[in-house]
Amino acid sequence: MAVYTEVPDEDLAAFLAAYDVGEAVSFKGIAEGVENSNYLLVTTTDRFILTLYEKRVERGDLPFFLGLLEHLSARGLTCPQPVKARDGSVLKELCGRPAAMVTFLDGVWVRRPTPEHCAELGHALAALHEAGRGFPLKRPNALSVDGWLALAATARGRSDAVTPGLDALIAQELDHLAPAFAGLDLPSGVIHADLFPNNVFFLGDRLSGLIDFYFACDDAYAYDLAICLNAWCFDPDGGYDPAKGAALLAAYHAARPLSEAEIAAFPTLARGAAIRFLLTRLVDWLDTPPGAMVQKLDPLEYLAKLRFHQQAESVAAYGWTAP
Amino acid sequence: MAVYTEVPDEDLAAFLAAYDVGEAVSFKGIAEGVENSNYLLVTTTDRFILTLYEKRVERGDLPFFLGLLEHLSARGLTCPQPVKARDGSVLKELCGRPAAMVTFLDGVWVRRPTPEHCAELGHALAALHEAGRGFPLKRPNALSVDGWLALAATARGRSDAVTPGLDALIAQELDHLAPAFAGLDLPSGVIHADLFPNNVFFLGDRLSGLIDFYFACDDAYAYDLAICLNAWCFDPDGGYDPAKGAALLAAYHAARPLSEAEIAAFPTLARGAAIRFLLTRLVDWLDTPPGAMVQKLDPLEYLAKLRFHQQAESVAAYGWTAP
Numbered sequence: 001m002a003v004y005t006e007v008p009d010e011d012l013a014a015f016l017a018a019y020d021v022g023e024a025v026s027f028k029g030i031a032e033g034v035e036n037s038n039y040l041l042v043t044t045t046d047r048f049i050l051t052l053y054e055k056r057v058e059r060g061d062l063p064f065f066l067g068l069l070e071h072l073s074a075r076g077l078t079c080p081q082p083v084k085a086r087d088g089s090v091l092k093e094l095c096g097r098p099a100a101m102v103t104f105l106d107g108v109w110v111r112r113p114t115p116e117h118c119a120e121l122g123h124a125l126a127a128l129h130e131a132g133r134g135f136p137l138k139r140p141n142a143l144s145v146d147g148w149l150a151l152a153a154t155a156r157g158r159s160d161a162v163t164p165g166l167d168a169l170i171a172q173e174l175d176h177l178a179p180a181f182a183g184l185d186l187p188s189g190v191i192h193a194d195l196f197p198n199n200v201f202f203l204g205d206r207l208s209g210l211i212d213f214y215f216a217c218d219d220a221y222a223y224d225l226a227i228c229l230n231a232w233c234f235d236p237d238g239g240y241d242p243a244k245g246a247a248l249l250a251a252y253h254a255a256r257p258l259s260e261a262e263i264a265a266f267p268t269l270a271r272g273a274a275i276r277f278l279l280t281r282l283v284d285w286l287d288t289p290p291g292a293m294v295q296k297l298d299p300l301e302y303l304a305k306l307r308f309h310q311q312a313e314s315v316a317a318y319g320w321t322a323p
Numbered sequence: 324m325a326v327y328t329e330v331p332d333e334d335l336a337a338f339l340a341a342y343d344v345g346e347a348v349s350f351k352g353i354a355e356g357v358e359n360s361n362y363l364l365v366t367t368t369d370r371f372i373l374t375l376y377e378k379r380v381e382r383g384d385l386p387f388f389l390g391l392l393e394h395l396s397a398r399g400l401t402c403p404q405p406v407k408a409r410d411g412s413v414l415k416e417l418c419g420r421p422a423a424m425v426t427f428l429d430g431v432w433v434r435r436p437t438p439e440h441c442a443e444l445g446h447a448l449a450a451l452h453e454a455g456r457g458f459p460l461k462r463p464n465a466l467s468v469d470g471w472l473a474l475a476a477t478a479r480g481r482s483d484a485v486t487p488g489l490d491a492l493i494a495q496e497l498d499h500l501a502p503a504f505a506g507l508d509l510p511s512g513v514i515h516a517d518l519f520p521n522n523v524f525f526l527g528d529r530l531s532g533l534i535d536f537y538f539a540c541d542d543a544y545a546y547d548l549a550i551c552l553n554a555w556c557f558d559p560d561g562g563y564d565p566a567k568g569a570a571l572l573a574a575y576h577a578a579r580p581l582s583e584a585e586i587a588a589f590p591t592l593a594r595g596a597a598i599r600f601l602l603t604r605l606v607d608w609l610d611t612p613p614g615a616m617v618q619k620l621d622p623l624e625y626l627a628k629l630r631f632h633q634q635a636e637s638v639a640a641y642g643w644t645a646p
Contacts (some may be wrong), residue, residue, distance in 0.1 A: 040363060111332055204346070
């Protein structure tokens, strides 16, 4: 939940004057996203999301993110579409921050996903991977192995305060994962890299759109699928739900068939996805100053997921085998 | 900024089924209000605000608040209108909390009010006081003198950590204000009691609606005006702006003429309003646990305002005299 920058009305009016969208009739900070300030803006012509990019987003990455949304929209994927100002640009400045407006997507995110939702997700994720082909800009995944090692170094010596033994567990896991990831050579391209339930909209039972591409980057497609499995296929009590996992994997595979190498690597990819969110949550947990307006997410949720993946010997552990 | 309760989609669908409003097409937590969880809900028929009342709102007060909104709407005041369920009720339960839906008001709140905005406010405040007449329910102001004394007792011995001398200043001020308020006998009725800029919407230069009546109560009308003067007529640097104050007072007086007693009491009322927000902010500041998802407001802003009012010998100190 996040509104870090209050936008004075004169500044908003001046900003909107550069666009052909009419005047503001409603402007409300929304309690979603933790990185940026997001406003739901209703004008005399339409509804938009106006985002002010705060310090956690690299300014140099914005052309990648906004260009990707244009690329994906043009290829029929339902995602927010950057709105062009009269001068053709999609990136402006507001209150001293880079700012952009995107189209508003109808839809509600699902707090308790079912296997049917996971099947919709699998299909949409494959469609996203296909639609991303040909996008000319590149962005390495800053939260892959090197990023994990850096985060682990930041947390070292402090993690045991969260739960005893965590320091050693992370070190051992990275000793295993770093060479295992280095040995992978899987089909890659643009991935979303953060496709949690709150970034996927549904209207009724049908998936209606994908949002929040601010972790998008180039990496293995199947790694994106492993992130989704971590985010969608465990129950609130922490248990893995094979019905959800099978639905996700089968729907993805039906739309973009997984190669043998991707299937063989899946438990490793799932461990990588688990350690990635364990580490970012852990460092946020340790470093967030008291009183900060950030919702801290529990790193231990991902520790439990990691332990599940450590037991998985093949993709069959997830309740699915390739047909 | 506040969303304390996540609403699972099945629970939302079940809740909406009791109303004649169609189905959800968008549901976003909004970062406004600090007491309750507020969602902007778009359905297939209209836009609404859905509020889940969290523990800081007394369940027994909800009929007063919701009934007042119905009463004021029926008398032409633009404020959120409670939506009736099919069974005629306006108060339901959602996720174990009392919950209600109100109509969505267009408008943008003004981050930097001008004298023109203050004049619009004065007119609307008088209209609110007139429209509230005849409302049959009563709610004493829990944040009047007795409430101040209770808050001061809570903070006693800890306030000096916020700024040296604050403990003694509060005690002295209450020694003065408690008998001064007891001696007042002013025209009273329903007041808003929290009409800060974020609760007042504008479309262009015209005031378009008032929201957030969850501090509304019975008290002196002129006290409500004094709360507005504190909230609207000081500059960001802390200085009092007589142009704003004069615009507010003149517009209010033109619509609902202030009596001589109200005018004579105004500096006392302004001190009361300042100590009220100083004390609630102070206790929030001292008692908010680290990491709580509450935006802490600076109590010292109201200490500076209180000091200004302590120097005011008559309403002329605010840049206005009765015509």
